[in-house]
Amino acid sequence: MSEWIYGKNVLDAALASNRKIFKVIVNASAKESLKELTRKCESKGIKIETLDSKGFDQKYKGLTQGIVAEVDDYKYVELENVLYKIEKKQEMPFLLVLDSLEDPHNLGAILRTADAAGVHAVLIPKHRNVQLNGTVAKVSTGAIEYVDVVQITNITATLRELKKKGIWIIGAEADAKTDFFHQDYKMPLALVIGSEGKGISRLVRENCDFLVAIPMVGHVNSLNASVSAALMIYEVFKNRK
Numbered sequence: 285m286s287e288w289i290y291g292k293n294v295l296d297a298a299l300a301s302n303r304k305i306f307k308v309i310v311n312a313s314a315k316e317s318l319k320e321l322t323r324k325c326e327s328k329g330i331k332i333e334t335l336d337s338k339g340f341d342q343k344y345k346g347l348t349q350g351i352v353a354e355v356d357d358y359k360y361v362e363l364e365n366v367l368y369k370i371e372k373k374q375e376m377p378f379l380l381v382l383d384s385l386e387d388p389h390n391l392g393a394i395l396r397t398a399d400a401a402g403v404h405a406v407l408i409p410k411h412r413n414v415q416l417n418g419t420v421a422k423v424s425t426g427a428i429e430y431v432d433v434v435q436i437t438n439i440t441a442t443l444r445e446l447k448k449k450g451i452w453i454i455g456a457e458a459d460a461k462t463d464f465f466h467q468d469y470k471m472p473l474a475l476v477i478g479s480e481g482k483g484i485s486r487l488v489r490e491n492c493d494f495l496v497a498i499p500m501v502g503h504v505n506s507l508n509a510s511v512s513a514a515l516m517i518y519e520v521f522k523n524r525k
Contacts, residue, residue, distance in 0.1 A: 285357040288418045290348040292321055297426025299324055304356035307331040311340040314350025321351065347422075358416035358428065360435040363442070366405040367449065369432075377451050378520060379474035381407045383439055383484045385509055388414045390480065392423025393510035399427035401521045407434045407442065407474070443491040446474055455484050455492035456512055464496040464516055469523040477513045 286306060289295060298305060308325050310318055312334050322332055335343070344352050370377050380403050385391055391414050398406055414420070415435075421428045436442045443453050454467065455476040476492060478484035489495065498507060498515055507515075 286354050287357045287416075287421070288352055289355055289421045290344070290346065290352050290418060291422055291425075292318070292349050292351060293425045294421050294428075295351060295353050296321060296324075297429040298353065298355055299328065301429035303429065305330050306354040306356075307333060308351065308353045309333045309335060309340070309344070311335060311337055311348070311350035313337045318351055358421070358433070360416075361405065361432040363405075363407070363434045363436070363445075366432050366434060370404050375404070376470075376524070377472040377474070378402065378404050378524075379407060379446070379451065380405070380513065380517065381439065381443070381453075381474050381476045382409075382413060382509075382513075383476060383488050384409065384412050384479040384482070385414055385477070387480055387509070388417060388419040389423050390414075390508065390510040391416075392420040392428070394477075394513045395420065395424040395431050395433075396427040397510070397514045397517050398431045399424075401517045403431065403517060405432040405434050407436050407439075409439055410435050410437050439485075440487045440491050443474070443476075443488065447491075447493070452494070453492045454494045454496060455489055456498065456516060457489060457492075457495040458483060458497055458506065460495035460497040462494070462496050463499045464519055465499075467494060467496045467519075469520040473520070475513075475516055475520065477509055477516070480509050 308330055325332055380398055416433060451472045451474055453474050476484055498512060
């Protein structure tokens with residue numbers, strides 16, 4: 285299985301993480317500006333093809349920055365391995381659980397924030413949730429290569445498992461009585477962010493130890509999932525620092 289990725293930063297991150305790259309295709313009009321990056325590819329023995337601008341633009345639509353690559357598909361990490369690495373580092377667990385997120389742009393943005401703020405892993409359901417793909421990689425600007433992503437079968441079962449291991453569950457809920465500024469985050473924790481339209485599901489909500497709301501005074505009563513995640517992730521970061 286393979287994925288197509290787009291853009292300089294995404295390819296550069298794939299090279300740095302030693303992801304298997306099958307081939308790289310360059311837009312002839314951008315060849316000169318991509319010289320350094322293509323040299324890196326050649327040094328690793330990666331096949332490089334050049335297409336004329338018209339052919340490239342017809343085949344690869346969107347913001348590609350003139351370069352695309354076929355890479356090995358993105359692999360998920362086992363939860364036990366994540367927890368083992370955290371324990372080995374002697375760090376306080378900081379996990380992010382996504383409940384039925386559908387937009388790959390949101391997932392990519394969340395991975396970028398997770399990488400910046402030191403989230404140990406992002407957990408996503410196997411069904412009814414966007415998975416790792418080229419769009420997610422593009423939006424993450426390469427963060428997809430550095431954040432462990434765990435694919436889980438059942439969110440509520442996973443939350444119960446985490447609780448047994450001493451990890452507290454904090455869910456983002458619009459109607460929660462506590463706002464997220466007044467929550468203590470100095471504990472092993474997993475933040476739960478819900479879907480773009482419906483928020484976290486009832487069963488997931490019932491398995492949270494704490495529910496917090498992001499206060500809003502405007503006319504729109506909800507935030508983009510990636511914005512909500514970024515606000516909460518950095519509140520944890522600030523609280524722990």
